[in-house]
Each structure stands twice: as structure tokens, then as C-alpha cells.
Amino acid sequence: MPYTAEAFQNEFLALGATEVNAIVTVASSGAEGGRRTAGATEIIIVDCSGSMMAEGRMGAARQAAKAAVNCIDDGVRFAIIAGVSTAQQLFPAPGELAVATPETRAQAVTAIDRLQANGGTAIGAWLKLAGQLFAQRPGDIAHAILLTDGENGEYQGYLESVLQGIAGSFTCDCRGVGTNWTVSELRKVATAMLGTVDIVARPQGLTAAFEQMMTAAMGKTSADVQLKVWTPVNSTVRFVKQVEPQVADLTGKRVADGPRAGRYPLGSWGSESRDYHVCIDVTAGAAGDEMLAARVSVVEGDEVHAQTLVRAVWTEDSALSTRINRQVAHYTGQAELADAIQEGIEARKAGDDRTATLKFGRAAQLAHESGNKATEELLATVVDIEDAATGTVRLRRKVDAADEMALDTRSTKTVRVGRAQ
Amino acid sequence: MITQEDCASCTDERDAGAAFCENCGKALATGAGLAIGKDCPSCGAAGVVGDDGYCGNCGMLAARPRDHVEADAGPVAAAVTDRGLRHHRNEDALWLATRGADVDVVVCDGVSASFDPDIASETAAEATGKVLALAAAELAESIGAAIVASASAVAVLATTGDPRRAASNPACTIVAACVRGTEIGYGWVGDSRAYWVPADGTAVQLTEDDSWAIHAISLGVDPQAAWNDPKAHAITAWMGADAGPVAPRTGTFFAETPGHLVLCSDGLWNYLTEPAAFAGTVRAAVRDTDDLLGAARSLVDFANAAGGSDNITVALVPLNTPDS
Numbered sequence: 193m194p195y196t197a198e199a200f201q202n203e204f205l206a207l208g209a210t211e212v213n214a215i216v217t218v219a220s221s222g223a224e225g226g227r228r229t230a231g232a233t234e235i236i237i238v239d240c241s242g243s244m245m246a247e248g249r250m251g252a253a254r255q256a257a258k259a260a261v262n263c264i265d266d267g268v269r270f271a272i273i274a275g276v277s278t279a280q281q282l283f284p285a286p287g288e289l290a291v292a293t294p295e296t297r298a299q300a301v302t303a304i305d306r307l308q309a310n311g312g313t314a315i316g317a318w319l320k321l322a323g324q325l326f327a328q329r330p331g332d333i334a335h336a337i338l339l340t341d342g343e344n345g346e347y348q349g350y351l352e353s354v355l356q357g358i359a360g361s362f363t364c365d366c367r368g369v370g371t372n373w374t375v376s377e378l379r380k381v382a383t384a385m386l387g388t389v390d391i392v393a394r395p396q397g398l399t400a401a402f403e404q405m406m407t408a409a410m411g412k413t414s415a416d417v418q419l420k421v422w423t424p425v426n427s428t429v430r431f432v433k434q435v436e437p438q439v440a441d442l443t444g445k446r447v448a449d450g451p452r453a454g455r456y457p458l459g460s461w462g463s464e465s466r467d468y469h470v471c472i473d474v475t476a477g478a479a480g481d482e483m484l485a486a487r488v489s490v491v492e493g494d495e496v497h498a499q500t501l502v503r504a505v506w507t508e509d510s511a512l513s514t515r516i517n518r519q520v521a522h523y524t525g526q527a528e529l530a531d532a533i534q535e536g537i538e539a540r541k542a543g544d545d546r547t548a549t550l551k552f553g554r555a556a557q558l559a560h561e562s563g564n565k566a567t568e569e570l571l572a573t574v575v576d577i578e579d580a581a582t583g584t585v586r587l588r589r590k591v592d593a594a595d596e597m598a599l600d601t602r603s604t605k606t607v608r609v610g611r612a613q
Numbered sequence: 614m615i616t617q618e619d620c621a622s623c624t625d626e627r628d629a630g631a632a633f634c635e636n637c638g639k640a641l642a643t644g645a646g647l648a649i650g651k652d653c654p655s656c657g658a659a660g661v662v663g664d665d666g667y668c669g670n671c672g673m674l675a676a677r678p679r680d681h682v683e684a685d686a687g688p689v690a691a692a693v694t695d696r697g698l699r700h701h702r703n704e705d706a707l708w709l710a711t712r713g714a715d716v717d718v719v720v721c722d723g724v725s726a727s728f729d730p731d732i733a734s735e736t737a738a739e740a741t742g743k744v745l746a747l748a749a750a751e752l753a754e755s756i757g758a759a760i761v762a763s764a765s766a767v768a769v770l771a772t773t774g775d776p777r778r779a780a781s782n783p784a785c786t787i788v789a790a791c792v793r794g795t796e797i798g799y800g801w802v803g804d805s806r807a808y809w810v811p812a813d814g815t816a817v818q819l820t821e822d823d824s825w826a827i828h829a830i831s832l833g834v835d836p837q838a839a840w841n842d843p844k845a846h847a848i849t850a851w852m853g854a855d856a857g858p859v860a861p862r863t864g865t866f867f868a869e870t871p872g873h874l875v876l877c878s879d880g881l882w883n884y885l886t887e888p889a890a891f892a893g894t895v896r897a898a899v900r901d902t903d904d905l906l907g908a909a910r911s912l913v914d915f916a917n918a919a920g921g922s923d924n925i926t927v928a929l930v931p932l933n934t935p936d937s
Contacts, residue, residue, distance in 0.1 A: 424672025425656070474672070480701045481655075482674040484667035501665070505701045511726060 194221035195497035200519035204512035215519035219465035244309035252395030256402040263406035276311025279321035323358035334362035386459035393594035412460035435523040436467035533603035557583035691905035692928035698921030706734035708742030724784040733783035752798020753863040764859035771854035784853030800863035811872035816892030823850035880925035
């Protein structure tokens with residue numbers, strides 16, 4: 193198989209140290225020479241609530257949905273859901289999936305013209321219907337695009353209960369158009385469904401966003417790839433985080449696989465590379481002891497595609513144990529960067545300018561140090577960066593809501609070590 | 614243990630054992646192979662040591678192939694390399710090959726501060742040993758040329774394998790010797806040493822360390838003060854990509870009396886910096902054991918008993934004795 197897994201770490205620990213960190217890079221040239229190893233199903237969910245009438249959003253959403261439909265490869269199953277106070281299947285007939293052909297795509301495009309903004313926002317119900325449709329095709333590479341422009345109108349806790357039921361059954365990329373939706377709400381969906389979240393501030397940007405998401409989805413060749421982490425007795429996994437291309441904590445998604453191993457879902461996979469930060473708590477060894485702290489493998493069902501070892505070697509030589517591993521340090525900083533931005537935004541909303549300034553200052557420093565230019569530029573729309581190196585920033589009086597939401601949604605975007613420095 | 618076995622990888626017939634097969638260069642025996650499927654020495658769980666040498670229960674490494682390697686050429690030569698007590702792996706490497714009474718022996722010591730120093734020492738010992746097998750005359754020159762050739766092999770390591778090697782390239786020291794009759798040719802880079810220890814009389818340290826202490830002493834610094842300096846053991850010459858052109862120093866020694874040629878890494882001589890003490894310990898080891906291998910083991914045991922703070926390698930070649 194074309195997968196590779198490689199661990200980057202400083203395996204040397206000072207005597208008494210019990211925390212083992214490693215960055216595991218998983219790369220694949222795409223299964224089967226770029227051909228899918230499973231079928232694929234795509235569902236497009238378009239918010240049709242009344243607010244979509246504003247700023248020409250409905251028209252732009254129709255155009256974007258059509259563009260996405262035209263990106264679907266022949267043979268892929270697909271459906272379109274119109275999101276109102278309930279979930280209504282727009283195409284094909286309710287409860288069915290269409291097989292993409294030039295004819296069905298044309299029919300779908302015609303159907304999309306019938307989308308009308310008229311109703312409420314019920315994200316839980318929309319996702320539940322998508323989950324039911326995907327359930328017809330177990331084993332498929334299952335992917336949904338969710339577009340909304342407002343806050344969820346369902347009773348508290350309903351969305352969470354739906355997410356619990358469908359998590360792991362498909363991936364879902366979420367996009368919010370305009371600025372009246374809630375970042376934390378869509379992030380909740382994206383995190384549970386191993387997808388992305390982003391803002392499309394102006395409706396004109398929707399077509400490009402939909403095309404990009406669908407093209408990326410069509411590039412996936414494997415449906416359900418998992419990271420399996422074995423740890424020795426008396427050791428525990430403190431966390432497993434995806435750290436590139438964006439930060440996503442997978443720790444809570446662990447499914448036990450025997451007494452000493454757990455599987456973390458990575459979702460679908462194509463020709464791509466992602467980095468994971470694995471942190472293990474072990475019991476300290478004596479000088480000269482070497483321990484296998486974790487055996488990390490990339491698996492699909494029973495098949496092991498690649499494997500790498502995370503080691504711990506205890507030494508009295510501080511020249512060895514104090515070596516900083518560039519990858520671990522870099523991604524620890526990128527995760528802190530995402531946290532600092534989100535905490536800064538929370539503090540600003542709560543009116544705590546002091547904390548907000550501190551957090552944004554730290555974020556500016558981390559973004560600058562790591563060469564994360566995109567995040568640094570987004571930060572500069574929310575604060576005036578006086579000196580990035582020392583993290584000296586000043587809150588802006590007036591901040592465009594779209595800018596702040598863009599900073600929030602993209603706070604988890606990371607850069608590779610050494611890239612764009 | 615390596616005792617005059619044939620190489621499992623090829624069918625080269627040799628007169629005696631070597632740490633590496635003289636023909637194909639493959640390591641002849643590995644300790645880890647013995648541990649697979651065995652009980653874990655750390656947690657005691659039964660039959661849990663996996664193919665990669667780690668315990669399937671507690672994760673501890675059961676054994677590394679190079680933790681303890683012995684080369685036994687009967688009465689002609691013997692060598693032992695050992696991890697010691699404080700280092701997590703053995704970064705020393707040795708080569709021993711014999712044909713009749715002719716002996717080629719190489720001891721290398723990986724520089725701990727470099728990345729993959731164990732690969733550097735293994736590469737240097739093997740490359741030098743393979744070239745030396747052809748040497749018939751002009752031993753010192755041959756050794757110098759062999760060390761220069763193997764230095765290139767070590768330098769290349771910086772650009773192969775693990776990318777971290779580029780930042781801190783694999784490096785090691787080397788001391789090599791060829792024994793042909795009563796003639797000993799030797800050469801070295803770094804602070805691994807060769808001694809002539811006669812049965813009676815004063816021991817001769819054939820090599821002079823490429824180290825900060827020696828350099829400082831040659832410039833007039835008080836020897837006591839120089840050796841007490843934290844930088845004392847910092848080496849001033851080594852093999853590796855950052856070493857520049859390697860210029861091994863070489864020499865020739867004719868043994869006129871019975872005695873032993875001893876090659877060792879600093880894991881042994883650090884505990885015996887005075888030549889007299891060194892000679893006394895070697896003579897006692899030879900006297901108190903039944904054979905050469907036993908004597909070499911006993912010298913390793915001595916270093917471990919003294920603290921075992923570094924990897925230990927020692928090779929013994931008797932000259933002018935009834936057996937040789």
C-alpha cells in the first residue's frame with residue numbers, strides 16, 4: 193500500500209521524565225494508484241431559511257450547489273437536501289440516492305432552481321436525514337457539504353444528540369455565509385464529523401468554496417482510515433491531535449481495540465499528508481532503559497498500511513534530553529496559537545479586553561515565529577500588531593464581524609515546519 | 614556469542630570469528646534475535662518480546678543486538694564490546710579478522726553528541742576492516758589509506774537515512790591495527806587507543822589521543838589541570854561529514870618480547886589513565902583467566918565494576934607467546 197508513517201521526536205528523556213511526545217506524519221500517494229477503493233456518496237445540504245433571501249444569498253447558493261453537482265464524478269451516488277424547519281430532500285426522490293451521470297446532474301441542476309428561501313434553521317434534522325441516506329451505502333466514502341447562514345433553531349441539545357448518533361458515518365464540511373451564524377456551532381459539527389469549517393463572507397464566494405470542497409472530496413480514495421495507537425501497560429495516551437493541515441483533537445474519539453490499543457478515526461483519505469501529535473504518559477525508566485512508548489499504525493479495517501514507533505530512552509546526558517525536536521515544538525506552538533486566538537475572541541466578546549490583548553499578543557508572537565503568515569494577516573484585521581516578536585498588540589475599536597469570524601474559523605489552520613518562513 | 618561460526622548470510626570460510634563477516638560484511642551474530650518470543654527481562658511477562666525486540670506488555674526493549682558482542686579467535690585474538698551501565702545503547706563497534714597468525718583489528722567509538730553515532734562506528738569499523746583484509750605489507754600506510762577510505766563512508770551517512778543526520782552528522786573515532794609476525798602497524802583518529810603491554814616492563818601507549826587535554830598539555834598546560842578540565846575528553850579529530858579531510862596518524866611497532874597488543878575505547882582506559890595501572894590490569898586479566906576471550910571479558914567487567922559510564926570495547930592480540 194502507498195501509505196507511509198514516520199515519527200519525529202526526541203526520544204531521550206531526563207531521568208524521572210514521564211511524558212513522551214512525537215509528531216507522526218502520515219502520507220499516502222492515494223490508494224490503488226489514485227482510484228477509489230470503495231464507492232462514494234455525496235450529499236449537499238443547502239440552508240433555505242428565510243434569511244437566505246438577504247444579499248442575494250439564495251441565488252448564490254443555487255449557483256454554488258449547481259457548480260458542486262457538476263464536480264461530482266460519474267458513478268458517485270448523490271443527493272441534495274433543502275434545509276428548512278425540517279429536512280426536505282430536493283433531489284432525487286425522497287429516500288433515494290442518484291447515480292451521477294450527465295443526465296442526473298442536469299436533472300439535479302434543474303431541481304436546484306426550485307430552492308426557495310422560506311423556513312427555519314434545523315441543522316440537527318438536516319444532518320439526521322443525511323445520515324439516513326448515507327446508511328444505504330455502508331463502506332462508501334461518504335461526504336456532505338453543509339451551508340447555513342444562521343443560528344440553529346432547534347431545542348438545546350438536539351444537534352448534539354444527532355451528532356452523537358451519526359459521528360463517524362460520514363465527513364461533513366461546513367460553511368457559513370454572511371455573519372449571522374455561530375462559529376462555535378458549526379465548529380461543533382465539523383469537529384464531530386471530521387470536516388472543516390469556514391466563513392464565506394460574501395455570497396459571491398460560495399461557488400468557489402463549493403467547487404473546492406467537492407473537488408477535494410472527489411480526490412479521496414479510501415473511506416475509513418484510522419490511527420491505531422498501542423501503548424504498554426501502565427502507560428496512557430494523554431492526547432492524539434491532528435496538527436496539520438489544521439488542529440483537531442481526536443483524543444475523545446478513541447475506540448478501544450483490545451486492552452492496550454485504541455483506534456482514532458481519520459476519515460477519508462486521498463493523495464495527501466497529515467501530521468498528528470501523539471502524547472503518551474509512561475512510567476519513568478532507569479538510565480539507559482529504552483521503552484516502546486507507542487506503536488502507531490495507519491489501519492483500514494484489519495489491514496495495517498504503515499507503522500512507526502514512538503520510543504522513550506532515559507539518559508543522564510542532559511545534552512541529549514534537552515534537545516528540542518523541531519516538529520514537536522512547532523506543532524505545540526501551532527496548537528497553542530489556535531487556543532490563544534479562540535480564547536482571545538471569547539475574552540473580547542465577554543468584554544475582558546485585558547485577557548483578549550494578552551491572548552492575541554501571544555497569538556501574534558506564535559504566528560510570527562512559526563511563519564504562519566495567513567494567521568498573522570487574519571490577526572492583523574482584529575488587532576493592531578505593534579511588535580509581533582514580543583507579542584505587543586492593541587485591540588481595534590471597530591472590527592468587521594466577518595474578519596473576526598474568519599480569524600476564529602481559520603485559527604486552527606497550521607503550517608508545516610520550515611514552510612513559509 | 615561469536616566463536617568461529619560461518620556467516621549465516623554467505624558461505625565464506627574463514628579461519629576465525631569476526632564481528633562482521635569478512636566476505637559480505639553482515640553482522641555475524643545479534644543479541645536481539647535471541648530475545649524474540651522470550652520472557653521480558655524487565656516485567657517478567659512470559660513469551661512477550663516482539664519481533665522488534667520490545668516487550669509486548671511493558672514496552673521495554675528486551676535486548677539490542679550490539680549490547681554485548683564478542684569475537685573469539687582462540688589463542689590468536691579476542692575482542693569484546695559492551696554497552697556498559699549508563700549508556701542506553703552501544704555506540705562502540707569492533708572488527709576482528711584473523712588468517713593464521715595474521716590479525717586485523719579495528720575499534721571505533723561513536724560520538725554521542727552526533728545523530729546515529731552507532732551507525733558511524735559500525736560503518737567505519739566494517740569499511741576499514743574490509744580494506745585491511747587485503748594488506749600484506751607496508752602496514753602503517755595501508756591502515757592510513759583504509760581509514761581515509763572509511764572516513765568517506767562515514768561522511769556520506771550525513772546525507773542518507775534519517776534526515777536529522779544532516780543537522781548533527783554521524784561521527785566516530787577509530788583505532789586500527791594489523792599484526793603480521795612481530796610487526797604491528799597501527800593508525801587512529803580520535804581518542805580510541807592502542808597499547809603494547811609486554812609481559813614485563815613498561816607499557817607503551819602507541820597512540821596519542823586527538824583530544825583537548827593532549828592538545829593543551831602539548832601547549833604547556835599542567836597535565837593534572839588539563840585532565841581535570843571538563844573539556845579534557847573533547848576530541849579534536851574524528852570521522853564524519855563535519856570532520857574535514859581526515860588525516861589519520863599511523864605508526865609501526867616491532868614486538869621483541871612476549872606481550873599483548875591492546876586496542877580499546879575510552880570506556881576502558883578512562884578508568885586506567887596511567888600506563889602502569891593499565892598494564893597491571895591487563896596482565897592480571899590475562900593471568901587470572903583461562904583464555905584470551907576470558908581476559909577480554911574480565912577487562913570489560915573491570916570497567917563495569919568501576920562505573921561502566923561509557924561503552925566499553927577491548928581487543929587483545931598476544932605476540933611472541935608460545936601459543937601465537
